[in-house]
Amino acid sequence: MSEPSENRLLPQPTEDSQPFWDALKAHRLDLQTCGDCGALRHYPRPVCPECHSMAVTWTTASGLGSVHSWTVSYQAFHSAFQDCLPIILATVDLEEGVRMNCRLDGVDPEKIEIDLPVEVAFEDVNDEVTLPVFRPRASTGDA
Amino acid sequence: MDTLKDKCCVTGIGETAYTRGCNKSPTALQMEASLAAIADAGLTPKDIDGVIPFFAGSAVAEDFITNFGIEDLRYSVTAPMGGASCVAAIQSAAAAITAGIATHVLLPLGRTGYSGTRAPARVAAFPQFRIVGEFEMPYGAVAPVQLYAPMARRHMEIYGTTSKQFAEISVTTRDHAILNGNAVMTKPITIEDHQTSRMISDPFRLFDCSVESDGGAAIVISGADRARDMRQKPVYVMGVAEGHPDSPSAITQRPDLTVLGLAKAAPRAFEMAGVGLDAIDVAEIYDCFTYTVLCQLEDMGFCAKGEGGGFVEDGALGLDGRLPTNTHGGLLSQSHMAGMNHIVELARQLRGDAGSAQVPDAEVGLVTGYGDMGDGSIAIMRR
Numbered sequence A: 001m002s003e004p005s006e007n008r009l010l011p012q013p014t015e016d017s018q019p020f021w022d023a024l025k026a027h028r029l030d031l032q033t034c035g036d037c038g039a040l041r042h043y044p045r046p047v048c049p050e051c052h053s054m055a056v057t058w059t060t061a062s063g064l065g066s067v068h069s070w071t072v073s074y075q076a077f078h079s080a081f082q083d084c085l086p087i088i089l090a091t092v093d094l095e096e097g098v099r100m101n102c103r104l105d106g107v108d109p110e111k112i113e114i115d116l117p118v119e120v121a122f123e124d125v126n127d128e129v130t131l132p133v134f135r136p137r138a139s140t141g142d143a
Numbered sequence B: 001m002d003t004l005k006d007k008c009c010v011t012g013i014g015e016t017a018y019t020r021g022c023n024k025s026p027t028a029l030q031m032e033a034s035l036a037a038i039a040d041a042g043l044t045p046k047d048i049d050g051v052i053p054f055f056a057g058s059a060v061a062e063d064f065i066t067n068f069g070i071e072d073l074r075y076s077v078t079a080p081m082g083g084a085s086c087v088a089a090i091q092s093a094a095a096a097i098t099a100g101i102a103t104h105v106l107l108p109l110g111r112t113g114y115s116g117t118r119a120p121a122r123v124a125a126f127p128q129f130r131i132v133g134e135f136e137m138p139y140g141a142v143a144p145v146q147l148y149a150p151m152a153r154r155h156m157e158i159y160g161t162t163s164k165q166f167a168e169i170s171v172t173t174r175d176h177a178i179l180n181g182n183a184v185m186t187k188p189i190t191i192e193d194h195q196t197s198r199m200i201s202d203p204f205r206l207f208d209c210s211v212e213s214d215g216g217a218a219i220v221i222s223g224a225d226r227a228r229d230m231r232q233k234p235v236y237v238m239g240v241a242e243g244h245p246d247s248p249s250a251i252t253q254r255p256d257l258t259v260l261g262l263a264k265a266a267p268r269a270f271e272m273a274g275v276g277l278d279a280i281d282v283a284e285i286y287d288c289f290t291y292t293v294l295c296q297l298e299d300m301g302f303c304a305k306g307e308g309g310g311f312v313e314d315g316a317l318g319l320d321g322r323l324p325t326n327t328h329g330g331l332l333s334q335s336h337m338a339g340m341n342h343i344v345e346l347a348r349q350l351r352g353d354a355g356s357a358q359v360p361d362a363e364v365g366l367v368t369g370y371g372d373m374g375d376g377s378i379a380i381m382r383r
Helices: A018-025 A079-084 B026-040 B061-068 B082-098 B119-124 B127-135 B144-159 B163-180 B191-196 B262-273 B290-300 B330-334 B340-351
Strands: A030-034 A056-060 A064-073 A087-094 A099-103 A117-124 A130-136 B008-015 B104-112 B199-201 B214-223 B235-243 B282-284 B364-371 B375-382
Touching: A018 A030, A018 A056, A018 A130, A064 B144, A064 B199, A087 B144, A099 A130, B008 B026, B008 B082, B008 B340, B026 B061, B026 B104, B026 B214, B082 B104, B082 B214, B082 B235, B082 B340, B082 B364, B082 B375, B104 B340, B119 B127, B119 B144, B144 B199, B144 B290, B163 B191, B163 B290, B163 B330, B214 B340, B235 B262, B235 B340, B262 B290, B262 B364, B262 B375, B282 B340, B290 B364, B290 B375, B330 B340, B340 B364, B340 B375
Parallel strands: B282 B364
Antiparallel strands: A030 A056, A064 A087, A064 A117, A087 A099, A117 A130, B008 B214, B008 B235, B104 B214, B235 B375, B364 B375
8 A cells, every 4th residue: 555645634632633643753642631630532622521631741642442343444535645545543441440542553454353453653744743543453363 | 300301492404405415504504404493483583582502513602693684682501512512501591591592592503514524623623522532532533433333232241232233223213214305315224234334343234423514403492471472383402411421531431431411401391391201202312323223222221231232123213113113214324413403303303393204293292412421411391
């Protein structure tokens, strides 16, 4: 599969999400964490929905998760992705209890199933942006 | 919960021709449909004193004042809930009329979804898609079909729902479009045609997807006391509600991907209406994708969660089935007018004016909206 072309859509970080993207540049998957009650949340936002605290810390995730659902896209809808079809978009349950929607690489679409164990990998798009992607865990031997 | 019950009516309906290819502006299409709805109601454009423009449309309240010469527009809001907006706007209109703020509220919709900007670019401009834009679109998840497909996949994996069951919805809806006379898709299709149509974003095939279209549709809502003396048989709004799903900004974070905002709205609307599911003679259910219909049937309680696939089999949604649904051909085959065409069709059915798609003796029906990351809306109406 080819890499997406240069004109791809890139994230526009906000004040709330900048630490998430900064950690990815260092190849860490950090999750926003309530500075008072300790609840993890994703995607980043200013208020803890559990206790309404605005104090924030960050927790580095294990990078391990499992597939919650997925789609395999055969149409690009944006020219940047025309040369990397099909794209597998997976909803991944992280071990820490939150979910992410990410590209899933290195797996036959026919072999995806709910609870498939996956692990994070880091795709350096350019000097500014690193995207987390997922692939089957090495131990599953499904790559 | 009965504060809005029977207080307002749909008093006017209007549609342009629905096409794939058009040289009119979205604003002109909205005006054309609005003028038709106002004339249908027996009103003149200057009688309109409230307007709820589609939140992402080309026309704003000022355009209606300017084009119609309205001297004292008293009420204008928007309901930014994607495809749930049109039905949610009925709630706003009914509240404004019941409170005495406005008399005749116009709900216009017009778009060049085929000839103009397509869905991925449209939704990227919605403020409520900001989270998806930052965290999901960089992977290529830019179109609604890609964002919604994992909901359907999860439903299939957990409950055994099949693509052939989606096909039932697709085929029945096409059959209805053929009867309508104003639909962009008029060629009969079979289950096999659906099963061999190209895969867009698994599990959604081409025939699971609605049709981008050009056109306009509009309705007028008026107080029930006035509606009784107006030109058309009044269609009463018995119950109306909007519902927002858990994690409304990102489907990914929803505790249960297979439950939509409609699950919260429907019980409130039925309580207001004072009727049960068994009273529903005809249903116009938002159908941007086949699965969306199936899921909403469950969320309204026509069947238990997970049983929607079985419910739609054997022509259940056809004119002779147990719940005649999308009798105009829906977004799947008539036209993607963000569900304003569903409201128009429900009013037509309850007036008894639905032609060869008329459900015999239809007294009570419902219309739903679905939009963004699972927002829901519902109105229950009677003749």
